[in-house]
Amino acid sequence: MTVGTIAVDAGIIRRPMLAEVVANRPLTPHLRRITLTGAEIDRFGYDGPDHLVRIFLAPAPGAELHLPDSAQWWPALKAMPEELRPVVRNYTVRRLDVARREMDIDFVLHGDGGPASAWALTAAPGDRIGVFSDGASYAPPADTDWQLLVGDETALPAITAVLEALPAHTRAIALIEVGSAEDEIEVRTPAGATLTWLHRGDTPAGGSDVVIRALRELALPAGTPYAFVAGESAMVTTVRRHLCTERGIAKERVYFGGYWKLTAH
Numbered sequence: 281m282t283v284g285t286i287a288v289d290a291g292i293i294r295r296p297m298l299a300e301v302v303a304n305r306p307l308t309p310h311l312r313r314i315t316l317t318g319a320e321i322d323r324f325g326y327d328g329p330d331h332l333v334r335i336f337l338a339p340a341p342g343a344e345l346h347l348p349d350s351a352q353w354w355p356a357l358k359a360m361p362e363e364l365r366p367v368v369r370n371y372t373v374r375r376l377d378v379a380r381r382e383m384d385i386d387f388v389l390h391g392d393g394g395p396a397s398a399w400a401l402t403a404a405p406g407d408r409i410g411v412f413s414d415g416a417s418y419a420p421p422a423d424t425d426w427q428l429l430v431g432d433e434t435a436l437p438a439i440t441a442v443l444e445a446l447p448a449h450t451r452a453i454a455l456i457e458v459g460s461a462e463d464e465i466e467v468r469t470p471a472g473a474t475l476t477w478l479h480r481g482d483t484p485a486g487g488s489d490v491v492i493r494a495l496r497e498l499a500l501p502a503g504t505p506y507a508f509v510a511g512e513s514a515m516v517t518t519v520r521r522h523l524c525t526e527r528g529i530a531k532e533r534v535y536f537g538g539y540w541k542l543t544a545h
C-alpha cells in the first residue's frame with residue numbers, strides 16, 4: 281500500500297524517519313553504543329540480526345537535518361540542494377525495542393574524520409538523526425549443520441546479535457578481528473558456539489592478515505556449512521575466496537558483505 285509517497289506494509293514505514301539520541305556510552309575505547317528513540321521507531325521493521333539501518337546525518341556539525349520524504353530515498357536525496365543534503369552511512373541495528381520505541385546502534389570510532397564516526401564520538405541526548413530500515417542478509421538455509429561467522433569490529437554488532445539469537449546447540453565458530461584485548465566486549469555465546477578474538481595489534485584496521493591466517497589453521501567441522509563474512513572489503517574477498525576455492529564451500533552458502541573499504545587518507 282502507498283500513502284502519498286510513503287510505502288506502508290503491515291504498519292512498517294518505508295522511508296527515512298526521524299529519531300533522536302537518548303544515550304551515548306562507550307563499550308570499548310573504539311566502540312560507542314548510541315541509543316535512539318523516535319515516535320515511529322515501533323514501525324521500523326526488523327528482519328534479523330544483521331538488519332541494515334541507513335543513517336542520515338546533518339551535512340555539517342550543527343546544521344539542520346533534512347530527510348528525503350520518500351520510499352525512493354536515493355533519488356529524493358540526489359534532488360535535494362547540496363547544502364541541505366544529509367550524509368548517509370550504513371549501520372546495523374544492534375537492538376530494537378518496539379515497546380519502548382528504542383534502537384541501539386554500535387559505532388566503531390575509527391578516528392579519521394569519517395562523518396559517522398565523528399558524529400558518534402560527540403552525539404548527545406536530543407541530537408537528531410534519520411534512520412531507514414533496509415532489510416537483513418544473514419539467512420542460513422534450513423539444512424545448515426554448522427555456521428562460520430567472520431568479521432572485523434564493524435561486523436561485531438551483527439555477529440554478536442547472531443550469536444545471541446542462535447538456538448543453544450547450533451554449532452557455530454566465530455572469528456572476530458579487533459585492535460587489541462581492550463576492544464573485546466562481553467558476548468553471550470550459546471553452548472554450541474565458540475568465539476575467538478583476533479588482535480591485529482599495531483597494524484591499522486584493514487591492513488591485517490590475522491583473519492585469513494586464523495582461518496587457514498582452522499579445522500572445519502564435517503557437514504553442511506553456512507558462512508557469514510563481513511568487514512573490510514579486501515579481507516572479506518580474501519576470506520570468501522579461501523572458503524570457496526580452498527575449502528570447497530559452495531558460493532551460495534557464503535554471505536559476504538564489504539562493510540567498508542580501506543582508502544588512502
Ligand SMILES: Cc1cc2nc3c(=O)[nH]c(=O)nc-3n(C[C@H](O)[C@H](O)[C@H](O)COP(=O)(O)OP(=O)(O)OC[C@H]3O[C@@H](n4cnc5c(N)ncnc54)[C@H](O)[C@@H]3O)c2cc1C
Pocket residue numbers: 332369370371372373385386387388389390392393394395396397398433434435437438485486537538539540541542543544545
Ligand atoms: C550492511 C552494513 C552494516 C554495517 N554495520 C556497521 C555497524 O554496525 N557499526 C559500524 O561501526 N560500522 C558498520 N558498517 C560500516 C560503516 O558503514 C563504515 O565503516 C562507514 O564507512 C563509516 O562511515 P564514516 O562516515 O565514519 O567514514 P567514511 O566517510 O565512510 O570513511 C572515511 C575514511 O575512514 C575509513 N574507514 C571507514 N570505516 C572504517 C573502519 N571501520 N575502520 C577504519 N577505517 C575506516 C575509510 O577507508 C575512509 O578512508 C556497516 C556497513 C554495512 C555495509
